[in-house]
Amino acid sequence: KQEVTQIPAALSVPEGENLVLNCSFTDSAIYNLQWFRQDPGKGLTSLLLIQSSQREQTSGRLNASLDKSSGRSTLYIAASQPGDSATYLCAVRRDQGAQKLVFGQGTRLTINP
């Protein structure tokens, strides 16, 4: 059974810092991995999708990497801003088709002005 873990559970940093959020998964046989952002009481906004054949994806100040063999992904946020404060979730998908996502518990990020 796939288990997804995110470390740390919470992180508070001053504005402007670069930071890394970690995601690990127990079964390396994944199809893709998706990073989401969740604001309090709101839905999930997709940030980046990495297919199993890819090593990284970039969108603006965000960069996500994937090391499937070791069961790890990182989300790098450059030059953090107070608007980046949210909970960040990673989720893995076992196979294509109508396959479920298995989520981590998230990292709650606070960027202090």
Place this chain on the structure above:
Amino acid sequence: EPEVTQTPSHQVTQMGQEVILRCVPISNHLYFYWYRQILGQKVEFLVSFYNNEISEKSEIFDDQFSVERPDGSNFTLKIRSTKLEDSAMYFCASSATGAHGYTFGSGTRLTVV
């Protein structure tokens, strides 16, 4: 950008009552999903739906739950007799193909009293 739309945003119901949560997935998407998130816990998979039938369901999705795509646009989740422990945020999601990432709606907060 296309969105997944969920209604209502918040529903309060009495224990034992039936509720129907409604979703309009993105129009050219083929795969539809329901997830839930109990306050403070992980996002959990409930059910996936493709080609007018359930593809996969979790152990949470028991006989009290059902899904339906009554027309070409709506996708509904019905809970027949709600329990206190059904209180959660319910998210609908869709994907274009099995290889694409998910797009989530903003959720329906269900409160059972």
